[in-house]
Amino acid sequence: MNKKINKTILSIFILFILVLGTVPFWGTDYIMFFCLLFCVYLSFSQMWNLLIGFSGLFSLGQPAFIGLSGYTIAVATHYFGLSAWSSLAIAGLFSILFALFMSPFIFRVRGIYFGIITLIFPESMLLLFSNWEYVKYAQGMFIKPDHPISITTMYYVAFFIGMSALATVYLILRSNLGLGLMAMRDNEEVANTMGVETFRLKVYCFLIASLFTGLAGGIYYIFQIFIQPQEAFSIGWSVKLIFIVIIGGIGTIEGPIVGTFIFVLLSQWLAEYFSVSMIILGIIAIAVIHLAPKGIMGTLQGKFGLRILSPHWE
Amino acid sequence: MEDILQPTLNGILLGGLYAIIAIGLSTIMGIVKVMNFSHGDLMILSSYLSLVFMTRLGVSPYITFFIVIPLMYFIGYYFQRFLLNRILGKEMDPPLIVTFGIAIILQNLLLLIFTPDARTLMTGLGLKTIFLTEYLKIPMNYLVDFLIGLGVIFFLYLFFQKSYLGRAIRAAADDEIAAKLMGINAHDIYAKAMGIAMITAGIAGILVGMTFTFYPHTGSQYLFVAFGVAIIAGLGSMRGTFIAGVILAIAQLYGGHFLGPGYQMVSGHIILLIVLLIRPKGIFGTV
């Protein structure tokens, strides 16, 4: 019975991907915009879920990669005349390098400090970039590659990044790395005694997450055309991610998909009022943590064994 | 070289204030083992509360101490009791998410209610200074902050060392199960500890409001101050917190002095990261 439901949902899911992949052919510009945002946030949230849901890393440092990536592209296209796509590739590289830079600081402390130490990086970058003449201080920069890019191309890049993020998480969890993560999530000390190098796993996940977060951030800014420090490194990104992952269900692969969908819908509605939207997202996240800590997909999984993508070790 | 004396002196005085800001966060981290992301925002909340009472009742900020401080105790007590106690357990993340959520909600609520305008709690002290030499002066409000900071830390130290509740809190922090076996209701203790932490945050908030201008986002700036002090000090030492406060303040002021005012906060962050690299346990860390 459960297998049948799972199969149906799997087909719906595949259909959904096909629909998403063909949007430029049948959708309006507005729908494409919506779907592009979906793909971008899907990457962010899959990665954030990998960190918090599977590796136990409450990272508030993701905005560092988003902003760094955006600015790399801005600088590369503006000062060096590089194409958007080479800039994007470099941005991805820089994200990983920055994650490597962060690692000795964030992994040396005990668990409860991890969150706030990761937060220091985007906060510091916000201050530094606002005071930096090269990037035009807090006024921001335009991203204008020499060759204009069509929206369709942008969309497919975003789609590709989003699906890659999803596929990467899926493959990781089914690999040995994933097995180690599960063990670590359950009981880190015991996992260590079984030979699971928990420290290394965490760093790997952090690096992978930085790559996809950076790439998704990059395409977001290519689309946005304009970048400013207050927005690029803003803590608001983290608030949105927390909301998505909690509502969707921490520690499930389907969770962020559902959460992203709900969020992108909601954000169109709340677009006008930043502060109010932050308050609402915050309240919902807290309420969900208290009342349904596993989120939508987590609760469904628990009650009905609804398992499409998430691994289940028999 | 002489003009480094003023930032140094200011740093020492400011350190006292930074110590009170930090002690609430440090205490909760050590006892309930939760990183309270909303600590800074709760502190600034008390600044705004003081502002409200000041303007509504037409009293000086000093009088507002008597209203705001008890209010902060109850805010802390019920915050712990209803929002945090229920989700304490093996998983580290839910409390982090809740405190983070509260921080965001508070910040944005304050923004909506009070607008992004700069505020301050006016007292006569802001204008007074004591001149030690022709070039060296002590700003009066910094001095007051320092003395109150010293007093609060000292009083808190006595509380934890000598009082029954203080000992019970320390026992619960050491071993929750064993404490329960002594008849100590751990969750109730945590709520009281949070109340006490909020008292210190309330004092800090009013002092900050009297000394500097504040905005809705000032809270998160001070969160980093509090955290920086906690890391530099290492958990578990009151004396360490005070000294760490001075260190961080001096680092910030030197950064502002040599690099420019925009770099003041960042200098603090850099010192924090350096300490993390070379001595993650902190200078006085006992844990």
Place this chain on the structure above:
Amino acid sequence: MLALKVAGLNVYYKDFHALWDIDLEVQDRKIISIIGANGAGKSTLLNTIAGILSPTSGYIEFFGQRIEGLPSYEMVSRGLSLVPEGRRIFPRLSVYENLVIGSYLNRSKREENLSKIYNLFPVLRLRSSQMGNTLSGGEQQMLAIGRALMSNPKVILCDEISLGLAPLIIKGIYREIKRINNEGITVVLVEQDITRSLKTADYAYFLLQGKVVLQGPPSSLNEEEVKKAYFGI
């Protein structure tokens, strides 16, 4: 009068059925031993009585009052104290503070009890301002017992108090246990050390894989029975 009565107790430790239908009686002012090998369920039993764990079925009566399922911090006020497995003294509190916390609910008798404990364990008076984690194993054990006594309990539960201690020290501690009992306090001892338990106790229960397999006054038990009950062969 029964100090403790346990009837039909079933306790699960996570998914593991740790205790099966335990029936047990502890007479007031006596010393009862609960003996068994590692994993037999002895600590689980004490922890359940002390309120750290909750049973899924069965009940526990303390001087006629039902206490099963009550949280552990309610036990002290009723007169039940646990000396936990592994001692669990507060490492960052001084000896004096550890003892004084023991009388958290009972402050009026504090000074009186304190001098009694210092007389019982003079080394604690010597080390009264030292931090808990600087004491030796034997001293920590004495501290844990002293702490449990500070609340004037009617019943004291002792979980493996001889673990990791030298035989001479153990002898001394058991001497004090007998002394405490003479003052009218009921003692429930959980031990792996059969000989010592049987020598001290008025009545013994043997646990094997979560079930009571043998019970009786030590004098009535023969070696064969005891071996079977302990090792399960």
